[in-house]
Amino acid sequence: MHSLLAPATTAIAAHDHWNGPGPWWPIFPILWLLFVIAVFTTFGFFGRRRFGRMHALAGQRAGESRLAERYAAGEIDEQEYERRLATLKRLGAS
Numbered sequence: 001m002h003s004l005l006a007p008a009t010t011a012i013a014a015h016d017h018w019n020g021p022g023p024w025w026p027i028f029p030i031l032w033l034l035f036v037i038a039v040f041t042t043f044g045f046f047g048r049r050r051f052g053r054m055h056a057l058a059g060q061r062a063g064e065s066r067l068a069e070r071y072a073a074g075e076i077d078e079q080e081y082e083r084r085l086a087t088l089k090r091l092g093a094s
Contacts, residue, residue, distance in 0.1 A: 067085060
């Protein structure tokens with residue numbers, strides 16, 4: 001019986017060692033790094049766009065507010081107010 005197990009045991013023992021991960025191991029860390037960079041780039045791009053739009057909108061509102069203050073103080077007349085307000089809205093839309 002011992003002689004029947006000997007070839008099987010020898011075959012298993014011959015393949016019991018591992019030669020390491022091979023030359024392809026850097027692929028997975030590089031892919032994870034590219035994924036993380038893509039995520040940060042995407043969120044950064046859309047975040048900057050949203051921040052830019054909010055900042056521009058705040059600037060437009062500040063301009064409209066200042067224009068309304070000047071109109072209320074009597075510094076400009078109604079036609080001047082309407083003309084400047086239309087200009088602010090036109091510039092803010094582009």
